[in-house]
Amino acid sequence: MSSWLGGIGSGLGQSLGNVGGSLSSFTGQISNFTKDMLLEGVEEVGDASTELQMSNSKLADSEAAFTSQKSEHERLRMLYAELEEKLEASEIQIKSQSAEYRSLLQQKDVEISHLKARQSGLHEEFQTLQKSSQSSSEINRLSNEVLSLEAEVTHWRRISQ
Template identity: 50%
Template sequence: MSSWLGGLGSGLGQSLGQVGGSLASLTGQISNFTKDMLLEGTEDVPADFPNSGREENEATHSVLRSENERLKKLYTDLEEKHEASELQIKQQSSSYRSQLQQKEEEINHLKARQLALQDELLRLQSAAQSAHLGSGSAPAASASSSFSYGVSHRVSAFHEDDMDFGDVISSQQEINRLSNEVSRLESELGHWRHIAQTKVQGAQSSDQTEICKLQNIIKELKQNRSQDLDDHQHELSALQNAHQQKLTEISRRHREEWLRSYDAENEIMRLRSLNQDISLAEDNQKLQMWS
């Protein structure tokens, strides 16, 4: 629609220019012709020319003068319309430029928001991976042959928590969707820039309808963008809360596992010590029996 209006406006502008030039040329020719006729009428009409012929000649001259005045007035009206059209085109170009600037600001804001979300997502992923690796390596470092079952149990529990990072993946998908939205807005911005840079010659009443449609589209895009950003902010907040809860739960479970392991190790050491005492007592009894 916009390109069609641009072509129509350009054609109208060229037509107005051609009509103005043709009218100027026609007005000049008629004016010269009128002057020549008046001069010829003054020079060639003899003194004894009949009154009826002279009156007819004067009537013809009067008609030509009237026609000349009418054409001059028509030319003046067309010039005024042409100037009014030029003024309207300038106003529309100014409006297009203002809307272009607004769209560029919106795109810059959306890009900044997207970068902030990506940084926040990377930070969350890094924190989650650090917590996951830290909680998985501590039991492995203190593991021994006597605690192999407990270590295997803890590792399997930590692997179950990997399923929770699907929320992080869904957040990345949301950022990709916002990137596509930014690309679409950039494409629309290029379309608007093309409209603003094109010289539209002439204006029609349908231009106002087109401007209203474009304004409605811009308003709808703003509402959709704001809604998407709000929804994503809510999702990100929920993801952060869930992730914090999961980290707290993992830390609590890790402490419990460590305490159980510590208690088990102390119990084994006590049993070993008791076993050694029993063995020493038995050896002493055997020595006493032999002696």
């Protein structure tokens, strides 16, 4: 799960990087446009009327390009803000889940410790029962031997009488 969330964070980081790249590209486009306008301004025109028309045409083109670039800039700024919000939300979610998993891990560690202690106690109890079983077998063997010896004693007493 955390790798999935890490992927989201990484994806958002890349998206923010892409927005930054788009802004950089936008700045480059404005620079190129400005250079083009300055170079075009150097062109010589014969009469004032034609020069005014060219200037007005260039001004209209510049205003249209500016409006277009301004709206693109605004769109990218909003996209950047949206991606930043998503990144922050993902980071908060990741921190919350990490804390949750750490807590769960601590609980499991405690549970493992209790189970190990129980296993150790059961192992000791098993060994005690095993020793008791061996003692019980020895008692039974000795009891049988005593009965056998008593029977032999009885047999020899009869013979001796």
